[in-house]
Structure formats: C-alpha cells, structure tokens
Amino acid sequence: MKFSPEVCPVNTKWESGYAGGPGKNVHKVADEAFGGKVPGEWLTCYMLRRFGHPNAGSDPHKDLCAWMLTTPIAGLFLIVHPYLGGGGNYHFAIRYTKEVGHALDRDPGREAVRARREKAIRRWWDTRGGKLYALGMGKKEGDEDELVHLCGEKDGLVGGLWRRPLKHDRPHDKLPKDDMVLWWLGCFIEKQHPEVKLPMVTKRERAQRTTRYQHKAKAAVIATMRALLRPTNVRDLDFNIYGRDNDKSVGPHVEPFADAGYAAEHLYTVVARKRRADAKRASA
Numbered sequence: 001m002k003f004s005p006e007v008c009p010v011n012t013k014w015e016s017g018y019a020g021g022p023g024k025n026v027h028k029v030a031d032e033a034f035g036g037k038v039p040g041e042w043l044t045c046y047m048l049r050r051f052g053h054p055n056a057g058s059d060p061h062k063d064l065c066a067w068m069l070t071t072p073i074a075g076l077f078l079i080v081h082p083y084l085g086g087g088g089n090y091h092f093a094i095r096y097t098k099e100v101g102h103a104l105d106r107d108p109g110r111e112a113v114r115a116r117r118e119k120a121i122r123r124w125w126d127t128r129g130g131k132l133y134a135l136g137m138g139k140k141e142g143d144e145d146e147l148v149h150l151c152g153e154k155d156g157l158v159g160g161l162w163r164r165p166l167k168h169d170r171p172h173d174k175l176p177k178d179d180m181v182l183w184w185l186g187c188f189i190e191k192q193h194p195e196v197k198l199p200m201v202t203k204r205e206r207a208q209r210t211t212r213y214q215h216k217a218k219a220a221v222i223a224t225m226r227a228l229l230r231p232t233n234v235r236d237l238d239f240n241i242y243g244r245d246n247d248k249s250v251g252p253h254v255e256p257f258a259d260a261g262y263a264a265e266h267l268y269t270v271v272a273r274k275r276r277a278d279a280k281r282a283s284a
Contacts, residue, residue: 004254004283005069005224007055008077012068017079017095029218030089033225038089040064040082042243043228047080050232052257053264056081068095072220075100080228094221104217109201109208116199121186124196125175129189134162135173135181149188151181161188230254255283 019026030038047054047067058066058081066081075097083090096104133148137157149161175181189196229250231238242248258279259272266272 003072003223003227004230005071005078005227006280007051008068008070010055012077013097014075014077014095015098015101017077017093019079019090019093026092026094026221027089029221030092030225033222034089034229038091038241039243040084040091042239043080043091043241044082044084046228046232046239046241047082049234049256049260050228050254052259069224071224073100073217076217076220078221078224092225100217103211103213106211106214107209108211109205112205112208113199113201117186118182120196120198121182121189122175124189124193125185129185130173132164134164135160135175136162138162148192149184151184161185226250232256255279 018024044064051067051069054065054067056066056068056079058064063081064084066079069078069080071078077095079093079095080091081093137154137159138147146163147158147160148163150158151160153159175185186198190198228241229248230252231240231246231249232254233239233256237244238246238249238253240249258276259266262272
C-alpha cells in the first residue's frame, strides 16, 4: 500500500463536493472499497488516534465531527465524518477544487447527444417552430397569442411559449443559448410534435458516460479509504477502523498522530509544528 493520506492543511482551498446524488454516490464507493459496513464508533477512534483532532467543519446536528484527507490526486479530498446510525457507509464524502470538479462533471456521452439534440431543435425552430410559436413574456389574459407552455412569472407577466396568430408580420425569435430553454423545448416538441424525431442517445454515447479521469478519481478515493485499514495503536494494542480484528487489517502499521495526548491549543505552537514536520520526514 504505497499511498498514505494526510490531514489537509487549514488553508486548503476547495470549491464543492458531494456525498450522494444521481450517479454520484460515495457511500457505494465505500461499499466497494471495504466490502461491508464500517462501524462508526471504531472509525471515530481510529481517526482521532491516527490523524488527531478533526480538521474540517461538519453539520452540528447530523455529524459528530469530520476530517478532510488528501488523496493521490491533487485537488481531490476525502471527507470522513463518522456516522453512528444504522444503514450503509454514510461516513464519507468528497471535496474538490474547481478544476477537478470540472473534470469530474464531464460526461462525453451526454454532451454528444445534447449537442445533436440542440442542433435538431434549432433546425426545427428556424424552419418550422418559429413560424408557429413566439418565445418571451406576455400578459396572462388579453394577448392575441395563446400561451402553450408556461416557464415562469414576473411582474404580472408570464414567460413561455406562445402560439402565434395566423396573420402576423413579426420575424420569428432566435432561440437563446439557454440549456433550460432548449431542454423544455425539446420535451415540448416530443409531446406536441411527435412527427419530429429528435436524436436519442446511442450505444456508443452511453458507453462514453464515464471518462478515464473519473475512473482514476474513483480509484484514488478507494485507495484513500483502504489506507484506513492500516493498523495504528494505543500502547501495545493495534486496531483499525474495524477495531481489533487483525483479519481486516491491511498494510503495515502506521504511527499514531504525532501530537497524540496534547491538548488542542498545543497544536498551533512552534514545538508542535516542528514535531509533526519531523514525524512526516521520518515516515517518508
């Protein structure tokens, strides 16, 4: 086990992160890394002994405490906030810088089908839709155009798609560069104009939903999680996140936090900083 995580410095910059969501579930990654549920009470003991005082903010109502650890990828961090309830491995989340976030959010397959759909929607609008409908704000009642799709309301006006009268001399509107407008207009076309066949996702695009970088990032998170299986000790008793179960210990022993036993205010003294620096050099 080559990688050994460290607590992130106090001034570490990060942009965003998540624990779970559509297509993004760190809890399931933890299931894959550990093959079972990690007990929150032993995880708390282990994190305190190996990494010291919590270094990350957390939810004061739902969380006990939290640590932010480095991973093999610069700008990608693992949050450990031990969960003491039942259920799954809800102990973990990730944080990342803006640059890493952009790379993690990439979806080449989705981007490809979206570009093809946008091109088809704009072509339909320029050749047919713009002659039938107008896009913009209008009155709720009294307009000569009929509202066929409501998007929102503001200052007594409603915004959306309006059916044009049969006789009009206005040029048709240009579609804005707005992903939300293009999304609901695509849904409208599929429902109200089924004769228009908008592109659907292909097998090739579906296979391109995950990038090589995202696979690498997942492997980095798993490596950081599995590094917590290395045993540390209190006196002559070794343990890891599963407690004193030697069968679940993986990798060589790791020394406890360099300032173990000291009060929190001591951590920011010159002596404490030197001790941690010496311990880091010794373990390199």
